[in-house]
Amino acid sequence: MSNYHIKHLEEYFQVYRKSVRNPEGFWEEIAEEHFNWRKKWNKVLSWDFDKPEVKWFEGAKLNITENCLDRHIPTRGNKTAILFEPNNPNEEAQHITYNELHERVCRMANVLLSKGVKKGDRVCIYLPMIPELAVSLLACARIGAIHSVVFAGFSANALSTRINDSDCKMVICSDGSFRGNKTIDLKVIVDKGLEDCPGVETVLVVKRTNTEVTMKEGRDLWMHPLLDVAESNLEAELMDAEDPLFILYTSGSTGQPKGMVHTTAGYMVYTAYTFKNAFQYKEEDVYWCTADIGWITGHSYIVYGPLANGATTVMFEGVPSYPDYGRFWQIVEKHKINQFYTAPTAIRALAKEKLEFVEKYDLSSLKVIGSVGEPINEEAWHWYNNNVGRKKSPIIDTWWQTETGGIMITPIPYVTPTTPTYATLPFIGIQPALMDENGKEIEGNQVDGRLCIKFPWPSIARTIWGNHQRYKDTYFSAYKNMYFTGDGALRDAVGYYRITGRVDDVIIVSGHNLGTAPIEDSINEHPAVAESAIVGFPHDVKGNALYGYVILKEMGEDRNKENLKKEINQQITEQIGPIAKLDKIQFVPGLPKTRSGKIMRRILRKIASKDTSNLGDTSTLLNPEVVQDIMDNAL
Numbered sequence: 363m364s365n366y367h368i369k370h371l372e373e374y375f376q377v378y379r380k381s382v383r384n385p386e387g388f389w390e391e392i393a394e395e396h397f398n399w400r401k402k403w404n405k406v407l408s409w410d411f412d413k414p415e416v417k418w419f420e421g422a423k424l425n426i427t428e429n430c431l432d433r434h435i436p437t438r439g440n441k442t443a444i445l446f447e448p449n450n451p452n453e454e455a456q457h458i459t460y461n462e463l464h465e466r467v468c469r470m471a472n473v474l475l476s477k478g479v480k481k482g483d484r485v486c487i488y489l490p491m492i493p494e495l496a497v498s499l500l501a502c503a504r505i506g507a508i509h510s511v512v513f514a515g516f517s518a519n520a521l522s523t524r525i526n527d528s529d530c531k532m533v534i535c536s537d538g539s540f541r542g543n544k545t546i547d548l549k550v551i552v553d554k555g556l557e558d559c560p561g562v563e564t565v566l567v568v569k570r571t572n573t574e575v576t577m578k579e580g581r582d583l584w585m586h587p588l589l590d591v592a593e594s595n596l597e598a599e600l601m602d603a604e605d606p607l608f609i610l611y612t613s614g615s616t617g618q619p620k621g622m623v624h625t626t627a628g629y630m631v632y633t634a635y636t637f638k639n640a641f642q643y644k645e646e647d648v649y650w651c652t653a654d655i656g657w658i659t660g661h662s663y664i665v666y667g668p669l670a671n672g673a674t675t676v677m678f679e680g681v682p683s684y685p686d687y688g689r690f691w692q693i694v695e696k697h698k699i700n701q702f703y704t705a706p707t708a709i710r711a712l713a714k715e716k717l718e719f720v721e722k723y724d725l726s727s728l729k730v731i732g733s734v735g736e737p738i739n740e741e742a743w744h745w746y747n748n749n750v751g752r753k754k755s756p757i758i759d760t761w762w763q764t765e766t767g768g769i770m771i772t773p774i775p776y777v778t779p780t781t782p783t784y785a786t787l788p789f790i791g792i793q794p795a796l797m798d799e800n801g802k803e804i805e806g807n808q809v810d811g812r813l814c815i816k817f818p819w820p821s822i823a824r825t826i827w828g829n830h831q832r833y834k835d836t837y838f839s840a841y842k843n844m845y846f847t848g849d850g851a852l853r854d855a856v857g858y859y860r861i862t863g864r865v866d867d868v869i870i871v872s873g874h875n876l877g878t879a880p881i882e883d884s885i886n887e888h889p890a891v892a893e894s895a896i897v898g899f900p901h902d903v904k905g906n907a908l909y910g911y912v913i914l915k916e917m918g919e920d921r922n923k924e925n926l927k928k929e930i931n932q933q934i935t936e937q938i939g940p941i942a943k944l945d946k947i948q949f950v951p952g953l954p955k956t957r958s959g960k961i962m963r964r965i966l967r968k969i970a971s972k973d974t975s976n977l978g979d980t981s982t983l984l985n986p987e988v989v990q991d992i993m994d995n996a997l
């Protein structure tokens with residue numbers, strides 16, 4: 363028997379050792395015993411971090427939807443697969459069984475086929491958190507189309523950039539979305555974005571808000587009438603283990619967003635196995651991850667991981683503050699949630715509100731509470747532990763990335779003793795390394811360095827869509843034969859890891875990964891702006907907020923500064939989305955630059971964080987005089 367379910371610390375260590383000594387043997391056993399294959403692999407793993415190239419289960423044939431749906435039908439057909447909780451608490455929740463989900467996925471897959479979508483085509487999905495979103499992912503996977511979900515909070519411009527980068531021929535969207543007391547006209551955003559996307563042939567529109575929309579003749583079609591007449595069954599397409607399953611964009615420190623490509627078999631095996639163990643999921647449990655499916659957390663731990671285990675997974679359409687700040691806890695009580703997974707930014711926002719909002723609900727169903735997306739600070743950890751976990755449900759602080767596909771460092775609840783702010787131990791099969799600035803591995807404990815991974819795991823992203831060189835440069839060039847995460851970490855006396863944050867120009871705001879370059883590009887497009895630099899500074903709810911230093915052109919000098927700030931934020935909202943807005947904007951005469959022209963962000967970060975006692979070495983600056991000016995006028 364393989365070690366699919368780990369129950370004791372001893373067992374963890376023993377299985378971990380096995381997974382490191384013989385990774386191929388270990389993953390082969392897991393894959394063999396817990397999934398349906400139409401054909402087994404010829405080779406478990408081939409890899410070369412220099413090329414870089416990683417292949418798992420080469421030669422195997424499967425379809426991930428058969429593993430997420432069909433194989434559960436005989437034993438769990440009437441079990442709830444997706445439990446949909448609408449934005450409005452007075453609208454009834456929907457319990458979608460495995461039988462029903464199977465049927466809905468097949469119907470939509472048939473619609474996609476009838477509109478000319480073929481295996482390997484890219485389909486962009488821009489939907490709110492409604493069941494059709496999960497159904498769309500699975501419908502694409504059913505026919506071998508590659509889905510590219512774009513979070514429905516992104517702007518028209520961000521949407522069109524992503525559609526064009528991967529040449530999507532279809533977009534699935536809705537008329538609008540409900541978020542708290544707001545209704546957002548999504549179709550309007552799509553129409554605007556598509557002005558720049560000549561490759562999109564078809565737009566399928568799901569009706570959700572009944573908002574009036576313009577339907578473009580020959581391009582736009584309502585989804586529901588097509589679903590109603592579609593066949594309710596469809597044989598799944600036969601996929602290779604290494605066929606792409608999806609593309610998901612993430613911000614880089616420079617340039618365009620990166621379309622991370624995840625493939626089929628390894629992603630399935632790893633997300634399923636981590637889901638089972640990190641959440642200790644048992645057959646009758648009701649599991650809820652509050653993330654949006656527009657992010658990797660939703661792909662792996664709302665859709666694929668849970669469904670591959672035949673779990674009941676909750677999808678929540680709304681926001682934590684509507685109709686009041688007790689909404690999350692009301693849902694936990696209502697659906698007797700057993701595992702709850704959210705982000706530190708949500709925890710901090712809720713911790714600011716009256717305790718009554720959490721105290722008045724019965725949270726006794728909870729067994730495991732999770733955190734993901736950024737380091738969880740000590741105060742938030744304790745609030746979560748005391749008031750949500752009520753000191754009996756362990757907190758799992760799960761560290762991972764869009765690129766890793768699945769959870770990499772995490773406690774296993776009831777197995778690994780937790781320590782506040784520590785992601786603790788590597789998951790089975792994961793071999794972390796801390797590196798120093800000279801490229802050497804730092805051995806031993808009580809050390810800190812840059813976090814790398816030494817050996818491939820099944821769900822590592824295989825490339826960046828259309829740009830393999832960038833994949834190599836970003837992840838495999840900093841350290842030889844290592845995957846570089848971009849994060850710093852420390853390892854304590856017992857070998858527990860604590861993630862200290864990004865070491866590159868990526869800033870995590872409210873758990874969203876934002877690159878500085880695209881935001882600066884957007885600011886610089888304002889006619890009055892000459893140049894800009896943005897940095898993060900600590901914020902008690904968002905974790906980090908953005909601080910922009912802006913040099914104006916002469917024409918900007920006479921303008922009303924408050925209006926200019928509004929215009930800059932408006933521009934960012936339109937080009938990227940409201941999540942990238944700046945909290946503070948300081949107009950400056952110049953930016954501290956090195957002789958090679960590189961902005962010294964370290965100094966700007968210190969000024970933004972009001973930590974100017976020691977600015978470090980400024981001797982290499984070309985223009986040291988601007989530093990004093992910036993400090994004197996800091997916000």
Ligand code: WT7
Pocket residue numbers: 612657658659733734735736737738759760761762763764765785847848849861862863864870873874875
């Ligand atoms: C970056 C990846 C993984 C899904 C959501 C974010 C940071 C993520 C933690 C954690 C400290 C964390 C890292 C990482 N991060 N989880 N538990 N503790 N930092 O995915 O948008 O690809 O961002 O989020 O800095 O590199 P992502």
